[in-house]
Amino acid sequence: MPRLSPASKPFYMHPPWNILFDFRQLEKIVPWKVNVAYLLLSFLEEMEKRGEVDFRASGVALDSSAFIYLMKSKLLLKLEEPPASPPKKILDFLPPPLFLPLRHELTSTTIQHLLQVLDEVLKGEKLLPTKRKTEPILPPPSDILPALDVYLMEIEAQMEELFLQLSQSVKGKGIINFSKFAAGKKRIDVVRIFILLLFLAQRGKVSLWQSEDLGEIYITVGESSHGTDSFNPDETG
Amino acid sequence: MERTVLTQMKQDRPIKEKVKEEKLKRELALLEAALYVAGRPLDLKVLGSILKTRSKRKVQRLARMLMKEYESRNTALEILELKDERFVLQLKAEYTPQVRRLVKRPLLSTGPLKTLAYIAYKQPVSQMRVIAVRGRHAYAHIKQLEEMGLITREKSGRSSVLRTTSYFADYFGLSHDIATMKRQLKKVFNQPTSQ
């Protein structure tokens, strides 16, 4: 037992061990800042070194350590209500299902009623805005395909003819204005010529360019490396 | 002359008897027809209007006669006399489970019928208790039973107290007195055939 005198406090009342023995301080500390294992070990070592084994101080140190651990645990684990156990089914007499007595009952609905309401429904149906579905109505394929075939078959011949005309206009090779070439032709024919020119340009038979937007289109005939005298239908593909 | 009349009367008697019997048969058939098409309990006044009589006693006597006849036939149908002097024609409960599926009207399924049986047997019973015993799906049963007018719900603090209605008692041909009804139900539940 250490003899306590106001003048000489025992060693454990000094830092760092005093934390464990000053209860007012203990309640204020941040538990994470206290290394309990270090405090206890060094406390024991110091006691051994001094040859003063004090069981009461050891007990207090142990109690304080436990208190610090408790504080840490409380901070870690938020205290929650344990999950509610599924409501216990009360054991009670469970009677069998009570089947309602079955009674035949004539119903008052007749075919006249059915027809009366039918009349109303059909009138209502006529009043319905006849929302025709706005889906595109496609003509039957048979109406399109033959015309398409004829056009595709003829396009080769028309391209060949146009190329010949162009070649003649420029006398073999050269440049010609689209407006000049199409002059005096009907609007639909002008469109057709323009489409055919696009086909020819795609095959490299002619080159097309325009000086500015909406300006004159110039057609260069025969500049391409392709031959000018043969049309291979396969190239259209 | 007197002799002739007497002879006539003697000859008439069996004819009169026959006519009376025919009339009785026809009245019983009319009552049967009324109960058959109505599919619900009918009181003596309504039955009397069908027979074109105001004598309640006569109607009751005839209805009971028809009831007895049904009893003696010992078949699938029965006529019951309810309180308030009402009569109903219905299928005997023991045949219900086997032919239920032929009914085209929407019927309550077994779940709600079990909840109903429990409420009827335990009433007045708190909704909380019914849920505890029957499970949470019983909330829907209670709603359905209430909508059908078979039970009532009365607020009591945070929970509700459930009871069967007088419509329920009539529908099942049970007493309106709860103690008596419970005794009747106990009898029904103990019958193995009522399942």
Place this chain on the structure above:
Amino acid sequence: MERTVLTQMKQDRPIKEKVKEEKLKRELALLEAALYVAGRPLDLKVLGSILKTRSKRKVQRLARMLMKEYESRNTALEILELKDERFVLQLKAEYTPQVRRLVKRPLLSTGPLKTLAYIAYKQPVSQMRVIAVRGRHAYAHIKQLEEMGLITREKSGRSSVLRTTSYFADYFGLSHDIATMKRQLKKVFNQPTSQ
């Protein structure tokens, strides 16, 4: 020894007879129960399913026996054998006028009845079309009509095709053949048969 067996057999016979008789009574009562709650003609297959037998001959024999019993009772109800080997329990026509006013419950409320009328007139008709004409609340009607066995729903791609059932035809006294039924409806409806 032999004598004892014979005596035993003699004693057994009445017991066996009684058991047989009880079984017969129960089967007849089951048929009666089925016809009563169905309130519509039932075929031998359905009746057989109630009796838990596949023998159509047995069912027919029993149903005819029940029919005879009803005849002998000479009351307000009758059992009829229809063509297509179907049986129906119904009120004798002569009693209908006198008890008609007791019939209060309609088969369906107006909304579902309108939907049913439209389906009957336009069948086979897509559910989509019915909803377009009758509005979205008709989904609930269709469900109800299906549950009551008045219509059938057949999946067809993303929509369903709706038709009335033979129960519908029986209820309104129409032909089971849809083309004939539509002609009947149109005839009564007094509309040109086009559309």
